[in-house]
Amino acid sequence: MATQTDTSTTTTTETLRPTRWLPEDLWVHAALVGSIFLMAMPLLLAMIMSTQTTSEVYEVTNLGIGSQGLANYWTALTEYNFATYLFNSAAMSLVIVVGKVSLSLLAALALVYYELPYERGIFMFILLTLLLPVPVRIVPLFQLLADLGWTNTLLALTGPYIASATAVFLLRQHFMSIPASLVETARLDGVGPLRFLFRVLIPMSRGMIAGVCVITYIYAWNQFLWPLVAVTDKSSQVVQVGIRYIQGSAQAGLTRWGLIMAAAIIALLPPLLVLVALHRPLLKTFAIQQK
Amino acid sequence: MASQRKLYDSRLQAALLLLPTFVVLTAFLYYPGLATFRLSLYETLFLGQQTAWNGLGNFVALATSPAYRNSFVLSVVFAAVVVLGTLLVSLLIGYLLFDVGTRSSLYLVAAIWPYALPPAVAAILLSFLLHPNLGIVTHYLELVTPWTLDWFNDGPQALAVLAIIAVWKQLGYNIIFVVAALNNIPQTLTENARLDGVGRLRMLWRVYVPLISPTLLFLVVMNTIYAFFSTFPLVDLLTSGGPSGWTNLLIFKLYRDAFEFSNLGSASAQSVVLFVLVAVLMYVQIRVTDGYAQYGA
Amino acid sequence: MADIQLRDLTKRYTDDVLAVDGIDLRIHDGEFLVLVGPSGCGKSTTLRTIAGLEDATDGTIEIGDSVVNDVSPKNREIAMVFQNYALYPHMTAAENMSFGMRSVSDFSAEEIERRVADAAETLGIEELLERKPKELSGGERQRVAIGRALVREPQVFLLDEPLSNLDAKLRVQMRAELLKLHRQLETTTVYVTHDQTEAMTLGDRVAVLNDGQLQQVASPQELYDFPENRFVAEFIGEPAMNVLPVELRATGHGLTAAHEGFTVELPGTTDRAALGADDRTVSFGVRPEDIALASSLPDGAATFTAEVTVTEPLGEQLLLHCRVGSAEIQVKVEPRSQVAVGESVTLGFDRERLHLFAADTGETLYHSARPKADPNGRAEQSHEPASSEGLAPEAEPTG
Numbered sequence: 001m002a003t004q005t006d007t008s009t010t011t012t013t014e015t016l017r018p019t020r021w022l023p024e025d026l027w028v029h030a031a032l033v034g035s036i037f038l039m040a041m042p043l044l045l046a047m048i049m050s051t052q053t054t055s056e057v058y059e060v061t062n063l064g065i066g067s068q069g070l071a072n073y074w075t076a077l078t079e080y081n082f083a084t085y086l087f088n089s090a091a092m093s094l095v096i097v098v099g100k101v102s103l104s105l106l107a108a109l110a111l112v113y114y115e116l117p118y119e120r121g122i123f124m125f126i127l128l129t130l131l132l133p134v135p136v137r138i139v140p141l142f143q144l145l146a147d148l149g150w151t152n153t154l155l156a157l158t159g160p161y162i163a164s165a166t167a168v169f170l171l172r173q174h175f176m177s178i179p180a181s182l183v184e185t186a187r188l189d190g191v192g193p194l195r196f197l198f199r200v201l202i203p204m205s206r207g208m209i210a211g212v213c214v215i216t217y218i219y220a221w222n223q224f225l226w227p228l229v230a231v232t233d234k235s236s237q238v239v240q241v242g243i244r245y246i247q248g249s250a251q252a253g254l255t256r257w258g259l260i261m262a263a264a265i266i267a268l269l270p271p272l273l274v275l276v277a278l279h280r281p282l283l284k285t286f287a288i289q290q291k
Numbered sequence: 292m293a294s295q296r297k298l299y300d301s302r303l304q305a306a307l308l309l310l311p312t313f314v315v316l317t318a319f320l321y322y323p324g325l326a327t328f329r330l331s332l333y334e335t336l337f338l339g340q341q342t343a344w345n346g347l348g349n350f351v352a353l354a355t356s357p358a359y360r361n362s363f364v365l366s367v368v369f370a371a372v373v374v375l376g377t378l379l380v381s382l383l384i385g386y387l388l389f390d391v392g393t394r395s396s397l398y399l400v401a402a403i404w405p406y407a408l409p410p411a412v413a414a415i416l417l418s419f420l421l422h423p424n425l426g427i428v429t430h431y432l433e434l435v436t437p438w439t440l441d442w443f444n445d446g447p448q449a450l451a452v453l454a455i456i457a458v459w460k461q462l463g464y465n466i467i468f469v470v471a472a473l474n475n476i477p478q479t480l481t482e483n484a485r486l487d488g489v490g491r492l493r494m495l496w497r498v499y500v501p502l503i504s505p506t507l508l509f510l511v512v513m514n515t516i517y518a519f520f521s522t523f524p525l526v527d528l529l530t531s532g533g534p535s536g537w538t539n540l541l542i543f544k545l546y547r548d549a550f551e552f553s554n555l556g557s558a559s560a561q562s563v564v565l566f567v568l569v570a571v572l573m574y575v576q577i578r579v580t581d582g583y584a585q586y587g588a
Numbered sequence: 589m590a591d592i593q594l595r596d597l598t599k600r601y602t603d604d605v606l607a608v609d610g611i612d613l614r615i616h617d618g619e620f621l622v623l624v625g626p627s628g629c630g631k632s633t634t635l636r637t638i639a640g641l642e643d644a645t646d647g648t649i650e651i652g653d654s655v656v657n658d659v660s661p662k663n664r665e666i667a668m669v670f671q672n673y674a675l676y677p678h679m680t681a682a683e684n685m686s687f688g689m690r691s692v693s694d695f696s697a698e699e700i701e702r703r704v705a706d707a708a709e710t711l712g713i714e715e716l717l718e719r720k721p722k723e724l725s726g727g728e729r730q731r732v733a734i735g736r737a738l739v740r741e742p743q744v745f746l747l748d749e750p751l752s753n754l755d756a757k758l759r760v761q762m763r764a765e766l767l768k769l770h771r772q773l774e775t776t777t778v779y780v781t782h783d784q785t786e787a788m789t790l791g792d793r794v795a796v797l798n799d800g801q802l803q804q805v806a807s808p809q810e811l812y813d814f815p816e817n818r819f820v821a822e823f824i825g826e827p828a829m830n831v832l833p834v835e836l837r838a839t840g841h842g843l844t845a846a847h848e849g850f851t852v853e854l855p856g857t858t859d860r861a862a863l864g865a866d867d868r869t870v871s872f873g874v875r876p877e878d879i880a881l882a883s884s885l886p887d888g889a890a891t892f893t894a895e896v897t898v899t900e901p902l903g904e905q906l907l908l909h910c911r912v913g914s915a916e917i918q919v920k921v922e923p924r925s926q927v928a929v930g931e932s933v934t935l936g937f938d939r940e941r942l943h944l945f946a947a948d949t950g951e952t953l954y955h956s957a958r959p960k961a962d963p964n965g966r967a968e969q970s971h972e973p974a975s976s977e978g979l980a981p982e983a984e985p986t987g
Contacts, residue, residue, distance in 0.1 A: 025391070032387040035380075036401045039462060045427060046416045060430045103311045110308035115300040122309065129316055131573060132324040133520050135542055136566045139549050139559050140326030141319065163315035176296070183296050193299055193308075222409035224524040225542075229550055240411040244528060247415060257419050268412045275407035279400050287471050479674035482641050487688025487740075488662025497687070501678040 050261035057257045072262035082266055085242035092238055095158040096220040097213050104167035109197055112175040129165045134226050142229055156230040167212050173288055174208040211285025214278045218271045239267045330559035349560035366541045370518035376458040377465050377514050385469030386495055406463030411524040413460040418529045421452055446537025453525045453538055465510050472506035512576040590743040591617040596647035599633050607633040609800035618774040622791035624781055630800035631780045639668050639746050667737035671749040673729045675721040681732040682717040685739050707738035727758045745777040784824055796820050818950035821873050830917040834872040845872045849912030850892030855939050855956050863953045873943035876918040882934035891936045896929055
């Protein structure tokens with residue numbers, strides 16, 4: 001934090017050091033604060049509006065905290081099924097995170113620590129799935145899950161996401177960065193694969209696993225198109241599509257925008273809190289992904 | 292080096308470890324992926340009840356369909372605007388963050404949070420704030436500028452609104468990578484520029500941008516994929532493709548043809564087009580990354 | 589050209605680390621001054637403060653006649669060369685050299701071109717101008733980095749460990765070239781290094797720093813012969829000076845230093861008080877090259893015995909690790925001396941080259957030789973010209 005050093009220096013030696021860096025730095029800080037504020041402004045406005053009644057919302061420039069307090073949130077959770085949606089989203093994300101990380105750990109273990117024939121081919125088989133995002137396979141995928149009778153189930157929501165090239169790739173990269181000498185120690189000690197996985201690899205990969213979990217969680221929570229296709233029964237739907245429903249049903253008469261804003265914030269808060277809490281492992285993991 | 296890591300040689304164990312991943316990838320990725328290609332060669336009759344061999348008919352139909360060509364052009368323009376807009380804004384914000392020192396994680400988190408923003412939430416928030424009649428942003432925008440916001444009826448405006456939302460949501464991801472790349476530049480380059488009196492903007496364009504160009508290219512690819520694939524909620528919640536098809540992006544048209552009009556053959560052909568797009572982008576990405584590998588920055 | 593004056597220069601970081609602790613130093617116009625010290629001693633911070641890359645917490649920096657604390661780096665008329673060269677990887681050598689000048693509007697295109705050509709000629713890098721850094725070897729990159737500093741035609745050159753990334757052979761070669769360049773340009777130069785050999789060979793004067801404090805500034809030979817304290821004595825010279833605790837004893841004709849393994853007369857001493865020693869116990873310093881095998885000493889010289897524990901043939905000399913009483917000393921002897929590990933050897937000191945340091949502060953109390961100049965007022969304590977007991981000339985320090 002070079003600039004903070006500079007500023008504090010200025011205060012300690014008041015007469016000697018007027019403002020050599022200060023004006024320019026102030027400008028930079030101001031520009032930064034300004035752009036951050038602009039980025040956050042829609043969120044702040046939405047939070048204000050989410051407390052307002054419909055008539056307060058319709059006074060366009062009313063920026064006071066509304067008379068509804070948290071009532072809109074309560075209405076969304078109870079009358080508009082958002083409690084159910086939240087639960088479904090949580091279940092979907094949890095299954096995807098746990099499933100994807102477990103499967104990827106096992107696959108990466110095999111790729112890095114086992115003598116494999118056609119190792120490169122196996123790795124390419126996994127990596128090439130990057131070419132197949134959901135929209136590329138959505139029609140047959142929908143038919144497949146319908147044929148399996150999984151429509152409207154958690155299986156349909158999670159199955160297509162539970163294996164991933166990215167997670168295997170990241171864990172493989174990380175395993176390869178663990179010093180070979182440690183592996184050789186394990187070899188000398190005759191450590192079995194599962195013990196090696198749980199006692200050596202996982203403890204040494206905590207940061208990376210946390211990062212993969214955050215990325216996967218945010219990705220899963222924010223899915224919209226696939227849940228919309230795979231789930232037609234409202235009681236099994238996730239919160240992102242719930243926004244679509246509440247947008248539709250709140251439009252009878254005057255649109256209850258305060259209620260919709262509350263619903264949107266409900267759908268946003270979980271991933272936002274996870275990001276704020278776990279941004280460090282997330283950033284580290286991204287740093288590796290880029291290489 | 293590699294062989295040092297080879298602890299175990301049981302092929303059975305290795306197969307068991309890989310099996311779950313292989314099953315899921317085969318069942319839910321490769322099989323539907325290949326089936327897309329097969330389906331794209333069939334014509335769907337009676338709302339999906341029957342199919343008939345159609346050869347490349349679906350592709351020919353797409354190529355000659357004014358609606359599809361419209362969607363294609365729109366999507367390309369939309370992607371170009373989103374990619375450039377996102378890069379430009381995140382480059383500027385990322386540079387400011389780099390300049391003040393990103394160890395202040397408060398600033399950093401305040402700048403990257405849109406990474407966690409669900410596209411549906413981004414869409415619904417801005418659809419209200421930019422609402423032609425009720426939006427507070429609309430209100431003040433119309434107060435200080437001569438424009439009138441009417442994206443319910445004005446096609447180009449609707450596309451612009453979608454682009455703004457798409458950029459906003461994608462800023463977090465881009466800033467993460469821009470800041471990381473800038474922080475990887477040796478500090479002495481910056482110090483040397485200070486001794487030389489090189490201005491901040493000149494430094495940005497002449498030194499930093501060239502040096503982080505591999506990262507910027509990676510972001511161009513990721514942002515393009517995002518603009519084509521992840522912007523469905525925006526169209527779905529805001530415009531449903533309208534007004535008059537102005538926001539009927541490829542991904543939205545694909546969804547509608549498949550699940551509203553049950554035109555599975557045509558939808559699959561559209562999926563194949565998207566596949567080709569991803570494949571080309573990935574190929575470019577790999578080629579350019581290899582090209583930069585010797586760059587050693 | 590300009591001289592540099594640091595007055596009470598202090599740099600404290602926010603986390604209360606005192607990197608530079610009140611340095612007073614004058615660097616003369618045209619001088620090549622080397623700042624040397626162990627890592628973390630504040631030498632780089634001092635240099636960066638002169639450059640303006642760090643702000644001084646306290647004290648002043650003058651370049652020429654003006655205080656530059658509040659002058660931005662670009663206006664200080666300095667140029668700096670960094671350890672990692674800091675070349676822009678996407679620009680050619682010529683672009684690297686001219687980028688800074690092109691960034692400010694003060695120079696015409698012809699002027700820039702002329703300066704780049706001149707610098708390239710001076711450094712012999714005309715052929716390399718159109719190459720990018722990745723197409724250059726380490727030594728060539730360093731030359732381009734120096735060239736970039738040259739084109740600014742600065743009042744002061746600042747070099748921060750510029751040779752550390754080069755291999756040993758190239759380092760020696762570049763050292764000579766830097767000296768030649770400095771002789772040609774006569775620009776005031778401040779050079780930071782952790783390598784005392786580099787410091788000794790390059791500097792007109794060498795400033796030794798430790799813990800953010802200036803230990804001594806002097807010419808290389810003076811640092812070597814007359815270190816002002818134990819830190820400088822041990823830092824300069826390879827291998828380091830032997831320092832052992834001794835007891836001072838008064839005899840009829842002066843003081844002797846008594847160690848459990850030897851006793852040596854200290855030429856020219858009268859009593860402890862005259863040395864300024866408060867205590868009977870002091871630190872006795874003698875360089876490995878100032879101890880010799882008795883066989884190469886003149887007859888009648890005072891000697892002592894020691895047991896050889898390790899022998900290290902260095903080629904031009906043989907380094908012995910010896911046990912004297914409970915202490916370990918290093919001795920440099922003739923390269924082909926017949927000495928085996930475990931053997932007892934008879935050794936003697938060069939009595940011209942003995943040093944005493946205060947046991948607590950490490951301050952120098954005594955040099956047995958007399959300084960040529962009189963840098964610190966302690967010269968009176970040295971003894972009369974060498975007596976017949978002195979060592980043979982071949983035991984003179986080799987530096």
